[in-house]
Amino acid sequence: MRVLERLDQIYDIGATRAGYSAEEDAAHELAADWMREAGLEPSADEAGNLIGRRGVARIWTGSHLDSVPNAGKYDGALGVVTGIEAASRLPEADLAVVAFRAEETGPMGSRRLGELPEAFVEVHVEQGPVLERLGEPLGIVTAVSGQARGAVTFEGRAAHAGTTPIEDRTDALVEAAKFVLRVREYARDGVLATVGALEVEPGAANVVPERVTVSVDARALTAKRLDEVIEAIGFEPSWRQDPVAMSGPPLEALRAVLPGAPELVSGAGHDAMVLAAAGVSTAMLFVRSLNGGASHSPDEFSSPEDIALAVDALTEVLAGL
Numbered sequence: 001m002r003v004l005e006r007l008d009q010i011y012d013i014g015a016t017r018a019g020y021s022a023e024e025d026a027a028h029e030l031a032a033d034w035m036r037e038a039g040l041e042p043s044a045d046e047a048g049n050l051i052g053r054r055g056v057a058r059i060w061t062g063s064h065l066d067s068v069p070n071a072g073k074y075d076g077a078l079g080v081v082t083g084i085e086a087a088s089r090l091p092e093a094d095l096a097v098v099a100f101r102a103e104e105t106g107p108m109g110s111r112r113l114g115e116l117p118e119a120f121v122e123v124h125v126e127q128g129p130v131l132e133r134l135g136e137p138l139g140i141v142t143a144v145s146g147q148a149r150g151a152v153t154f155e156g157r158a159a160h161a162g163t164t165p166i167e168d169r170t171d172a173l174v175e176a177a178k179f180v181l182r183v184r185e186y187a188r189d190g191v192l193a194t195v196g197a198l199e200v201e202p203g204a205a206n207v208v209p210e211r212v213t214v215s216v217d218a219r220a221l222t223a224k225r226l227d228e229v230i231e232a233i234g235f236e237p238s239w240r241q242d243p244v245a246m247s248g249p250p251l252e253a254l255r256a257v258l259p260g261a262p263e264l265v266s267g268a269g270h271d272a273m274v275l276a277a278a279g280v281s282t283a284m285l286f287v288r289s290l291n292g293g294a295s296h297s298p299d300e301f302s303s304p305e306d307i308a309l310a311v312d313a314l315t316e317v318l319a320g321l
């Protein structure tokens with residue numbers, strides 16, 4: 001299947017394709033060639049997003065080609081190659097396929113779009129175990145969780161690790177460690193909360209830590225719950241995105257094409273979230289992630305059969321729009 005060959009070709013560039021890197025550029029060049037083959041006219045906007053248009057392209061599909069370090073083959077790339085495949089099956093349709101820049105670090109590209117489409121449909125791997133557990137190949141995303149990110153800094157006093165008695169220390173890392181355990185307590189009832197990064201200063205094995213900065217990532221299904229968890233943890237978000245609902249003709253079209261398909265809320269942010277928040281009628285189609293939902297890892301896997309179903313469904317949805 002051409003879609004699988006293309007996923008391999010993108011992965012061959014590198015399992016690490018950071019936003020705005022040479023590897024992401026190379027993936028965009030490949031996609032631009034495939035767009036031309038599909039009868040789309042590729043061009044880059046100011047943010048570097050690659051948009052392949054045909055006609056008056058008010059309906060868009062696509063995803064991103066950048067990746068996390070040492071990523072899997074499907075996250076992002078699947079949405080671009082299935083979009084191009086669907087476009088090639090609809091040679092008469094006015095539409096566009098987009099490869100957004102730097103989704104994994106932002107998303108950056110989709111936030112800097114110069115123009116907005118009327119409707120957007122994104123195919124993406126689920127990146128979780130729900131569809132695999134349900135035994136369902138495809139799922140319809142109805143909303144994306146709200147997210148807030150920030151950092152908390154703990155101040156202590158640097159001291160010699162060999163000469164300063166324990167009771168005389170103000171150890172910033174010990175306080176930060178207690179905080180990490182507390183954050184974990186808030187991760188329940190649809191809320192997730194994570195400390196994923198620590199910065200320890202001065203960061204030497206023989207010095208009591210003077211300053212520690214910890215990251216906080218909190219997610220919730222409603223804006224109210226997100227407010228509550230931010231307040232409870234006690235951090236100032238440097239970035240926040242309220243939950244966004246998928247809606248309008250793209251969602252209705254997905255439901256019509258896939259009657260009885262399971263409906264899910266995405267805990268991960270996506271370009272679709274950015275477009276929906278900007279007021280674009282947006283829908284997302286999740287493809288089952290096998291291997292227990294492994295994602296952001298080389299173990300990420302979706303079967304050729306499931307991917308074929310996704311291409312069929314996307315083609316039908318785009319044709320209907």
Ligand SMILES: [Zn+2]
Nearest residue numbers: 075076103124
């Ligand atoms: Zn992604």
